[in-house]
Amino acid sequence: MRSVSGFIQLLRSLTTCPLQCLRKASRTVATPWKVQASVMSVFHPPREGITLEYLFRPVHHVLLQPVVPAALLLLHLRYPEAFQRALPLIVTSAIQPRFITRTLGGLLTFGVLYKLNRYLSRLVLNNFVKDTSWDWERExxxxxxxxxxxxxxxxxxxxxxxxxxxxxxxxxxxxxxxxxxxxxxxxxxxxxxxxxxxxxxxxxxxxxxxxxxxxxxxxxxxxxxxxxxxxxxxxxxxxxxxxxxxxxxxxxxxxxxxxxxxxxxxxxxxxxxxxxxxxxxxxxxxxxxxxxxxxxxxxxxxxxxxxxxxxxxxxxxxxxxxxxxxxxxxxxxxxxxxxxxxxxxxxxxxxxxxxxxxxxxxxFVPFMRGWPSWxxxxxxxxxxxxxxxxx
The missing domain is CATH 3.40.50.720 (NAD(P)-binding Rossmann-like Domain)
Structure with missing residues (x-):
């Protein structure tokens, strides 16, 4: 039960203080090309100010990552009572467990399809081959x-x-x-x-x-x-x-x-x-x-x-x-x-x-040509x- 309690504590921290937890994920990484690239924080405002992309950035970086809804769904199905206790009271009183299951399942499905689509496009656009010869000291x-x-x-x-x-x-x-x-x-x-x-x-x-x-x-x-x-x-x-x-x-x-x-x-x-x-x-x-x-x-x-x-x-x-x-x-x-x-x-x-x-x-704009004329x-x-x- 100690591991379950730890998971519940993590879940509670994510649901009550997501900003603090996600800010810690921002870091500076070294790319394979020996170029230092700063990984922008999920919550770092863009140059244009508060935009739709900025507001929905947590959705893209968290909820659309299949591992997140998958982990939450697994916890919800295996330990439903503990999962409910970890959620804020205002959430549990307004939302039925069945709705939570469907929502997490939907997010998991959408996240997998989104990742699969991006992966296939990436493969095709790059001819299914990688080029490891890039050296940014010489390019x-x-x-x-x-x-x-x-x-x-x-x-x-x-x-x-x-x-x-x-x-x-x-x-x-x-x-x-x-x-x-x-x-x-x-x-x-x-x-x-x-x-x-x-x-x-x-x-x-x-x-x-x-x-x-x-x-x-x-x-x-x-x-x-x-x-x-x-x-x-x-x-x-x-x-x-x-x-x-x-x-x-x-x-x-x-x-x-x-x-x-x-x-x-x-x-x-x-x-x-x-x-x-x-x-x-x-x-x-x-x-x-x-x-x-x-x-x-x-x-x-x-x-x-x-x-x-x-x-x-x-x-x-x-x-x-x-x-x-x-x-x-x-x-x-x-x-x-x-x-x-x-x-x-x-x-x-x-x-x-x-x-x-x-x-x-x-x-969506590339799809405009398929819209009705009006x-x-x-x-x-x-x-x-x-x-x-x-x-």
Whole structure:
């Protein structure tokens, strides 16, 4: 009975003081790549303040871990009376034991399915193989559009880990670069510029093993108001540059069967709103580019260890969206550049490919194309109102 009493004491502490118990789980761990990564506390507020993701973080980190509901369910079934005594009186008086059993069983089932789904996706997206050759003292990360916004934050965060970074941009960096970063003024819409700078990079730094296609532009114009020059520039920067960059830097990754190509897309890959039609068209194309690249690496080149990742953030507080967010309603989601950069850097350091939707509450958006037309149009209309409010 001593072990049962100890378990009951633990259960009581978890139910009466979960914050104190879970805070102790936060720690700093060493990754397999010898990069020290801080494990964020479950209760550490994000840059954006109190968000839905922050409020539901304990659910994701505790209740959706199958071992937690499984242990509680086992205790409840084997020692029902002791389990009831461990719960606060207000809970036992309002909830029947049968409800507790069903709830814990449901959480266990959902947690197992959630973990299984993530595991299968992880295997498939990485071709069922691991690449243990990553050495972050030797890897080189190339970031286009790295002088401001999300790119600037990625440069900073990679720099904090002393990882070599190459920054390409038409504009100089807005802040001092880390000592491990090198800047090259480059027009990524020019094939000749890319070829010239690639030769310099290989001579000065080496062959990039991570390519992050981050450069992007938007103008918020309607189809009729957008000039031909603006339209051409949007497509040149947002999608054609991806092809040009990959043509230059991917062959070495394929040759070594080692590398990672990251595509910074947008939630506009799945939905188009009035005022950003050309921008959304390029982001939908970026998704097609990412999917096609992954297939070609696997089926045509046999480079099953070259990873591909695509990132779909909502509105981000960057110079690109400055005109939009000045008048954005308070209930609209607006991410900080550091939040998106942190997700990208974390994914790259995992040495695995994935599809990231930020924030997580919008994981349903890829399913929009299967919605009834009236519901799709309603969602697009809401987005159009946000665009109009910023112009």
């Amino acid at each position: 080189i990360v190339l970031i286009s559009g790295g002088s401001s916004g999300i790119g600037q934050e990625m440069v900073r965060q990679f720099g904090e880990r002393n990882i070599k970074v190459v920054v390409l941009d038409v504009n100089p960096p807005q802040t001092p670069l880390p000592t491990c970063a090198t800047f090259y003024k480059t027009d990524v819409t020019s094939s000749q510029d890319i070829r010239d700078v690639a030769a310099k990079i290989r001579k000065d730094v080496g062959d990039p093993t991570v390519l992050i296609n981050n450069a992007g532009v938007a103008n918020g114009k309607t189809i009729l108001d957008e000039t031909e020059e603006q339209l051409q520039r949007t497509f040149d920067v947002n999608i054609l540059a991806h092809f040009k960059m990959v043509k230059e830097f991917l062959p070495d990754m394929i040759k070594k069967n080692h590398g990672h190509v990251v595509t910074i897309a947008s939630m506009s890959s799945f939905a188009t709103w009035a005022g950003v039609t050309s921008y959304a068209a390029t982001k939908a194309a970026a998704l097609a580019f990412h999917e096609g690249l992954a297939q070609e690496l696997r089926a045509r080149y046999g480079a099953d260890k070259v990873r591909t990742t695509i990132v779909h953030p909502v509105w981000v507080r960057t110079p690109l969206s400055h005109g939009l967010v000045r008048k954005m309603a308070s209930n609209q989601v607006l991410l900080e550049p550091g939040t998106v950069a942190e997700a990208v850097v974390s994914q790259v350091l995992k040495c695995e490919g994935d599809q990231l939707i930020l924030p997580a509450r919008f994981n 519901l799709q149009e309603s969602a697009r209309s809401d987005g159009a109102q946000v665009i109009q409010s910023g112009n």
